[in-house]
Amino acid sequence: MVHFGRYIKAHHVPGWETYYIGYKQLKRRINECSKHAAEGSEEERQEILRRFSTLLDSQVEKIVLFFLERQGILAGRLQELRERTEYDLSDENMGTTISLVSERGSLIEAYRQIGKDLLDLLQYVKMNAMGLRKILKKFDKRLGVRLREHYLHTRINHPYSQLQQVLRQVGIGAIIVTISRNLAELQSERWNSYSSFTLGNQIPKVIVPKEPIVKAIENEYQKLTKEASVLSFMASGFLLQPSDEELLETAEEIEYHPWSAYLNQLNTFLYMVWNLSIIM
Structure with a gap:
């Protein structure tokens, strides 16, 4: 069985190394926590839980902010392609057939x-979600506690949760729809008909199967959705287990910076505007 830390290292995207979950460092911290918990009092054990939860929060924040940044970059590139397409199909550019056909191929590749x-x-997010789940499981096993369900429940169900960005994948869904729809449009008979006016003859009809890249995206998206469902199930499972007063008190002590709320609301607004632009 491949060690998960080595798996991340072997499959990371070049240039993104520092944005993955610090699996190796977290494992080292778990070993340290295990030693202190075994020798410490109950109060010290609770402090270990609080500190480790805070460390995980920092890791999740790093992952989510990078995830949102990359989403924004992809959305910006899609917006540029949409503007290019509108110009290519405008009245002022309809006469340049050769240019139109060439641009079509360029747009498809883009x-x-x-x-x-x-x-x-998608693979980045899935891998980090798996890493979070595995590191929580490892923590519980080494320290003999059940932090995993508690941590996921308190973070996922909080109104300003950063983990929701991973679990709901609203922006990702919009980007998938945009790529899939535009690739299908560019390879459809409708696009061919735009250039037939100047060519003077009928372009042969070509039935194009679903793009391999779209199939790969859908497959990876399903894997990510499954991983998100597992995390959500674990979070809901917390409600079915005996409550732990110390852990519940820890949850009530969690403080969220006002900027977290602002960024979350801003991101939601941008997603709504983006989805509306697709519909219109």
Whole structure:
């Protein structure tokens, strides 16, 4: 069985190394916590839980902010392609058939490249979600506690949860729809008909199967959704287990910076505007 830390290292996207969950460092911290918990009092054990939870919060924040940054970059590139397409199909540019056909091929390749970059991002998120789940399981096993369900429940169900960005994947869904729809449009008979006016003859109909990159994205998206479902199930499972007063008190002590709320609301607003632009 491949060690998960080595798996991350072997499959990370070049240039993104520092943005993955610090699995090796967290494992080292778990070993340290295990020693202190075995020798310390109950109060010291609770302090270990609080500190480790805070450390995980920092890791999740790093992952989510990078995830949102990359989403924004992909959305910006898609917006540029949309503007290019509108110009190519405008009245002032309809007469340049050769240019139009060439641009069509360029647009298809551009959407495919964005699709490949999106695939990297989906794999990045899935791998980090798996890493979070595994490190929580390892912590519980070494220290003999059940932090995993408690941590996921308190973070996922908080109104300003950063983990929701991973679990709901609202922006990712919008990007997938945009790539898939535009690739299908560019390879459809409708696009061919735009240039038929100047060519003077009928372009042969070509039935294009679903793009391989779209199939790969859908497959990876399903894997990410499954991993998110596992985390959500664990979080809901916390409600079915005997309550732990110390852990509940820890949850009530969690403080969220006002900027977290602001950024969360801003991101939600941008997603709504983006989805509306797709519909219109």
